[in-house]
Amino acid sequence: MEFSRPRGTRDFLPEETSKRRWVENIIRDTFERYGYKEVQTPTFEHLELITAKSGDEIRAHLYHFKDKSNRDIALRPEFTAPVMRLYVNELQSRPKPLKLYYFGNCFRYERPQSGRFREFWQAGVELIGSGYPEAEAEVIALTVETLKKLGLQEFETHIGHIGVLRKVLKKSGVEENDQNLVLGLIDKGEIEELKNVLDELRLKEKDKQLIFNLLNLVGRNEVILKAETLLRGNIDALKELERLREVLRWLKEFGVSDYHVNFGIARGLDYYTGVVFEIYSKKLKAQKQICGGGSYSLAEVFGGEKVATCGFAFGFDRVVLALEAEGVDLGAKAKKEFLVVMTGESLLPKAIEIASMIRNRFPCHVDLMRRRLGKALAYANSIGIPFVVIVGEEELKEDKVILRDMKTGSQKEVSIKNIEKDILKVIE
RNA sequence: GCCACGGUAGUGUAGCCUGGUUAGCACAAGGGACUGUGGAUCCCUUAGCCCGAGUUCAAAUCUCGGCCGUGGCCCCA
Missing domain, CATH: 3.30.930.10 (Bira Bifunctional Protein; Domain 2)
Structure with missing residues (x-):
């Protein structure tokens, strides 16, 4: 009904x-x-x-x-x-x-x-x-x-x-x-x-x-x-x-x-x-x-x-x-919003942890659909999330993650410890 | 309360006039092709005739009523 x-x-x-x-x-x-x-x-x-x-x-x-x-x-x-x-x-x-x-x-x-x-x-x-x-x-x-x-x-x-x-x-x-x-x-x-x-x-x-x-x-x-x-x-x-x-x-x-x-x-x-x-x-x-x-x-x-x-x-x-x-723009300025994705399902706990850290400063999603990396990026793109944090095995060895700017496609490694500060540096 | 026009998957639409296969298409969504990199391509899946009555062998299609939407009258903000 x-x-x-x-x-x-x-x-x-x-x-x-x-x-x-x-x-x-x-x-x-x-x-x-x-x-x-x-x-x-x-x-x-x-x-x-x-x-x-x-x-x-x-x-x-x-x-x-x-x-x-x-x-x-x-x-x-x-x-x-x-x-x-x-x-x-x-x-x-x-x-x-x-x-x-x-x-x-x-x-x-x-x-x-x-x-x-x-x-x-x-x-x-x-x-x-x-x-x-x-x-x-x-x-x-x-x-x-x-x-x-x-x-x-x-x-x-x-x-x-x-x-x-x-x-x-x-x-x-x-x-x-x-x-x-x-x-x-x-x-x-x-x-x-x-x-x-x-x-x-x-x-x-x-x-x-x-x-x-x-x-x-x-x-x-x-x-x-x-x-x-x-x-x-x-x-x-x-x-x-x-x-x-x-x-x-x-x-x-x-x-x-x-x-x-x-x-x-x-x-x-x-x-x-x-x-x-x-x-x-x-x-x-x-x-x-x-x-x-x-x-x-x-x-x-x-x-x-x-x-x-x-x-x-x-x-x-x-x-x-x-x-x-009158065509007034009703506060449609782009928000700095994040999505944390990972290269394998086993990294989800780490992704959740990193998402909580980012949330101290910005709205942040963590992938809840068990998507593969490519799909997750496509998702971020389609709903207009400007920044994606990629949690990968390789970078984790050095306690780092990748921060990707979806608009330009440029990526930088940032350390997890200083993630709040480093993110600020990169996205401004 | 009155008037006009309208209602087909989530969205946009074809079909309606002239009733007759399984209601077509596009986009979106979910999955896959594709195990660490997006907007491409291909495949699959999910999903629809607003409701009711009437006419008819047969109704998305015709008729009537209702509901809802859009716009107008009125009024308000």
């Missing part, structure tokens, strides 16, 4: 795993350079935690089930809610700002396609405790820096502010629940449906026009000035806009100036409250969003003290896809 993978899951073969690990390590390293500490949360949580503030779309695509004690359980579809639960449960009294990062798999029951899987990986950070604009700016700067460190070039950063739209809607008389509905439609880009809903909510023509004008503002910093004109008279909205302007000013200090201001970014999760941003890879097709984030409000939803928070998540799989689409 042969089994296949569940739909939307993947096996990662050695080559791909190694590439993914390379990307993962750079992401982790960059997060840690900014002072973030890793946390791990359970793969599954209580259903209510996930559904509390996640938005209908996420809810519709949850993997959830009842466990044997009839508890409602959901596989995590993202990390922000679990990490904030962890914060509320365990870390509220830590010094601020608290900087946490995570890397792990998430699950959503969706139709698989390019860049979309039922099990996928996210890497992200949550910055807890600073409500200042420079904190939000640093978080955005971190995403850009991480992508640059990875070698990604063809990406676009869009930054907006949910508060601006919310305040406009509020002044137009739209309640919070309806605001979420409207923001959802904006996020989806469903303009016709949006018009209908705004009509149903009996918005004035002037207010509707303002909303559509705002949504059409996409561009560089000049957009802020245009928005300012549009929002004249709405003090609350102007305050939010000023906040966005401050974040952008700080962003410049962090060396980030290549972005688009876009008020159409509404994000699908209901917990976002302020600055929001998304990053798109220009090289990816249908699923090109590789990062999303912003400032949000969740701690109080989970029974904690209200605290300023912002964060983001990379779609790890999509980042890998984008890097590959």
Whole structure:
């Protein structure tokens, strides 16, 4: 009986795993350079935690089930809610700002396609405790820096502010629940449906026009000035806009100036409250969003003290896809790897001993197939092992072995006693 | 949830339209030719029609359903 993978899951073969690990390590390293500490949360949580503030779309695509004690359980579809639960449960009294990062798999029951899987990986950070604009700016700067460190070039950063739209809607008389509905439609880009809903909510023509004008503002910093004109008279909205302007000013200090201001970014999760941003890879097709984030409000939803928070998540799989689409070499540098072979089976114990010595410095195989010398060399060649140590009767008499460079074919005798040092000398 | 295209050894494929020998080929893998030197050559071995139902004397081939894959819609990361 042969089994296949569940739909939307993947096996990662050695080559791909190694590439993914390379990307993962750079992401982790960059997060840690900014002072973030890793946390791990359970793969599954209580259903209510996930559904509390996640938005209908996420809810519709949850993997959830009842466990044997009839508890409602959901596989995590993202990390922000679990990490904030962890914060509320365990870390509220830590010094601020608290900087946490995570890397792990998430699950959503969706139709698989390019860049979309039922099990996928996210890497992200949550910055807890600073409500200042420079904190939000640093978080955005971190995403850009991480992508640059990875070698990604063809990406676009869009930054907006949910508060601006919310305040406009509020002044137009739209309640919070309806605001979420409207923001959802904006996020989806469903303009016709949006018009209908705004009509149903009996918005004035002037207010509707303002909303559509705002949504059409996409561009560089000049957009802020245009928005300012549009929002004249709405003090609350102007305050939010000023906040966005401050974040952008700080962003410049962090060396980030290549972005688009876009008020159409509404994000699908209901917990976002302020600055929001998304990053798109220009090289990816249908699923090109590789990062999303912003400032949000969740701690109080989970029974904690209200605290300023912002964060983001990379779609790890999509980042890998984008890097590959740009032809970035994902850590494919040749490793110094060894194979110890022998001229006769009786020398295997000696070969094992020598392999252990080499392993103090390098990855090393010993032939486990009882191959003859020729076959063993062919094997080394076919799997790309660059160096072979040949254990032979003749050389052993002088306590030596042969070190063969598979690329050039050159060979040198090295003494077993100093094998670690001698190998270093020969292969460099 | 919707749409399009697809599924033959580990990989890539021929055969399908027009049903009919033992499903062909290449590469890969393991062994050998070859007892101390690789990428060559030759030989051998292992291994396949996604699943189910229907039509038929006969199904890889035609029909239907399912599963899975790829891409798109939607949504997200």
